[in-house]
Amino acid sequence: MPSETVPEPVVGDLDGDGELSVNDVVFVQRYIMGWGTMTPEELACADLDHDDCVDVFDLALFRYELLTQ
Numbered sequence: 001m002p003s004e005t006v007p008e009p010v011v012g013d014l015d016g017d018g019e020l021s022v023n024d025v026v027f028v029q030r031y032i033m034g035w036g037t038m039t040p041e042e043l044a045c046a047d048l049d050h051d052d053c054v055d056v057f058d059l060a061l062f063r064y065e066l067l068t069q
């Protein structure tokens with residue numbers, strides 16, 4: 001029986017390319033700087049420490065994930 005693999009949601013993958021890349025980090029950085037907006041889905045995805053806001057702590061986690069993946 002063929003098994004279909006459902007891709008695991010990638011933590012912090014905001015642009016949906018399947019990986020947390022520098023593009024996602026830039027996206028969060030722009031939002032924090034007030035240069036961009038996010039949909040509620042993107043905000044939920046970007047809130048890595050789950051404190052219901054996207055701020056510099058999430059950006060630090062994004063950078064950590066980017067370096068350690």
Ligand SMILES: [Ca+2]
Nearest residue numbers: 013015017019
């Ligand atoms: Ca991405």
Ligand SMILES: [Ca+2]
Nearest residue numbers: 047051053058
């Ligand atoms: Ca947060």
